[in-house]
Amino acid sequence: MLASLGHRPDVVVFDPLGTFAPGDTTTPGDMSEALRLIRGLVTTAAPNAAILLLHHARTGRANIAQGVGYDSANFAAGGKPLYGVARCQMNLMPGSADDDTKLVLACAKSNNCQRFVARGLRFSVSDRSYHVDP
Numbered sequence: 001m002l003a004s005l006g007h008r009p010d011v012v013v014f015d016p017l018g019t020f021a022p023g024d025t026t027t028p029g030d031m032s033e034a035l036r037l038i039r040g041l042v043t044t045a046a047p048n049a050a051i052l053l054l055h056h057a058r059t060g061r062a063n064i065a066q067g068v069g070y071d072s073a074n075f076a077a078g079g080k081p082l083y084g085v086a087r088c089q090m091n092l093m094p095g096s097a098d099d100d101t102k103l104v105l106a107c108a109k110s111n112n113c114q115r116f117v118a119r120g121l122r123f124s125v126s127d128r129s130y131h132v133d134p
């Protein structure tokens with residue numbers, strides 16, 4: 001498909017994952033099916049491309065608190081099948097209930113290198129970019 005059009009992407013992005021899934025990605029069976037279909041499409045069309053899935057997390061204060069630390073792999077909705085196939089999982093969550101420009105970025109899984117330390121980010125409204133916020 002992509003290769004026949006002359007495209008040879010290095011990365012194929014699915015944003016958000018739920019848009020490309022045939023079912024409900026919060027259920028393990030539907031998430032597994034979505035991942036199987038996506039992997040099949042990408043490996044056929046662009047066998048050397050990395051697959052980048054952008055996916056929503058579970059909502060609520062208690063679930064956001066799990067985004068960092070021991071339970072961080074449980075952060076994504078429909079997480080078990082997703083965690084099983086992911087080479088790396090990064091969690092991005094609100095850093096403040098009152099300030100939408102504050103975020104926290106944490107590493108939930110990294111198969112090929114050491115996990116990075118969780119860090120704060122701040123969104124700059126003026127230049128629409130993110131900056132490390134210690």
